[in-house]
Amino acid sequence: MTNEKNNIEQLLGKIEKVDAPPFLLTRIEARLEQTQELLPRRWSVAYLSLAVVVVLFNVYVIVQNNDNRSSVTEGATELASSLNMNTSNQIYYE
């Protein structure tokens, strides 16, 4: 058993250290440049999305306001009719 253990340890101990390929550093630098380019693109997509959300929100608010205004106008017309008041802007009657 001890012999087997020694054998395994011997074989593993004989594995030598190897020099990394010389172009590996260049590849690492290229990868780092790539990741740095990606980051600004992500930020611009984020800003664009935010702008779209803001515009859509504004459109929604404007549409809501228009709906409210028309319902207020309708309410006022109804009230005027029920009181037999003239709902027209005409001063002179025909």
Place this chain on the structure above:
Amino acid sequence: MVFNLALNYLHSVQEAEELTQDVFVKVFHEVENFRGESQIKTWIYRITINLCLDRIKSAQRKRRFSLLRYISDGFVSIQPAEFNHPGIQLEQKEATELILKEIQQLPGKQQTALILKSIDGLSQKEIAEIMDINVKAVESLLSRARAKLKTKLKNREG
């Protein structure tokens, strides 16, 4: 250091090159988060080990999946990376290859302890610091790893 450690885990120059690049990209992006609780060398060791173990698990998952696909429709897509460790002498290649492949099947912590001790030649204290455990735990991991390895190799011969 990183390249050699990756080679000892992955047994392929191509895979070790890719992993080394991944390690340095990760180090570059996370260096701001390095709190200095350990030496930077220890921190880099940990990143390398974690990425190596993740890659091994991923490869094992893909192989299992490709086996299922083969069983279901006869299609095999994943080929394991060719064993190519330039640090192994030719006359010992077959035996060492066998041992390294069995080491790769061990649980992650046992694998790490054995590689760092038997191949990288680190002391148990250094291994304990890298793995963030105490020296007794390292001894226990080494003992279990060696026992399991012996059993597996015996079963192969048997």
